[in-house]
Amino acid sequence: MFRPQPERERPRDAGITTTLGFHRDPLLHRRSSGRQRTTRRANARPTRPHPQHRSALGRASPCRARARGGPIVVAEPSPRPVPVDLRELDGLNWPAVFGNDRPVELEIGTGKAAFLLRRAQAFPDRNFLGIEWANEFYKYAVDRMQRWRVPNVRMLRTDAAHFIRVVCPRDSLTALHVYHPDPWPKKRHHKRRLFQPAFVEAAVACLVVGGRWAxxxxxxxxxxxxxxxxxHHPALEEVPFDDPEFGVAGARVATNFEIKYLKEGRALYQLAVRRRG
Structure with missing residues (x-):
């Protein structure tokens, strides 16, 4: 008679560990090229977000992310990033992440990070964080960031909605960019869409007064x-999509999706708002 074997307990640290450059942790793979290397353990790819995550930061960052999306990895173009366990840290501190207190812009859904990196090059006096959940695009973006050596950019792989609601400091973002979010066109999937009332409310709270959302x-x-x-949000007012006051005039950077869809003749819908004082 066949008897199913009891399921073995999943290791606490099961998941995908992404490493960049040289690491002080001997348990992590080392690679001299400075590019990322991803190792997977047997049956480790989570179908649902797992609460155990690690971060690779160039310096210790007080960033506690009890995120539903994972694994969470913040990467920078440093040859010696030091792994940091996000569970041991408390709160998110932008100066600790970037090493300065310059204004911070966040892009949700970076794709291959063409927009993020080019905008960061156009505005070296600002800090940029990109969030991408799709592992294929995330790895591509990190590799491109490493090759381009853009010092004012960080990448994060996590659930963006949870990051905005729980992790992102309030009144801290100068700008928020969300370009071509997944529309989830089927009605039964609408609950998966990024733009929900709770997300919008939290995102508005993350913007500084005068902060712009495109x-x-x-x-x-x-x-x-x-x-x-x-x-219709009482704390927001509509502004031109290409807003000279915001500094985008003459520095307009198209996303990969924008270039693709314009070639296909698709209509694009744009909106920009600003948090009221």
Missing amino acids: VQTDHAEYFEIIAGLLR
């Missing part, structure tokens, strides 16, 4: 939902 999509129905949430 959104772009090619999905008309989703744009109507987004526009309704942002235009």
Whole structure:
């Protein structure tokens, strides 16, 4: 008679560990090229976010991220990043992450990070954090960041909605960029969309007074939902998408999706708002 074997307990640290450059931790793989190397343990790829995450920061960062998305990895173009266990830290401190107190811009859904890196090059006096959940695009973005050696950029792989609601410091973002978020067109999947009332409320709280939020999509129905949430929020006011006061005039950078969709002749829907004083 066949008897199923009891399921073995999953190791606490099961998951994907991403390492960059040389590490002081002997348990992590070393690679002299300075590029990332991803190692997977047997049956380790989580189908659902796992609470145990590690971070690779160039310096110790007080960043506690009890995130639902994982693994969380903040990467910088440093030849000697030091792994930091996010569970041992408390709160997120931008100066500790970037090494300075310059204004911080956040892009959610960086894709291959073309927009993020080019904008960071155009504005070296600002700090930029990119969040990307898709592992393929995240690894591509980190590799590109390493090769381009853009010093004012960090990358993070996590659930963006949870990061905004729980981790991101309030009144700390100069700008928020969300370009071509997944529209989840099927009605039964609408609950997976990024733009929900709770997310918008938390994102507004993360912006500084005068902070700008730019959104772009090619999905008309989703744009109507987004526009309704942002235009009717009492703490937001609509501003031109290319706002000279914000410093984007003459430094407009197109995303990969934008370039692709314009070539295909698709209509693009854009909206920018600013947090009221």
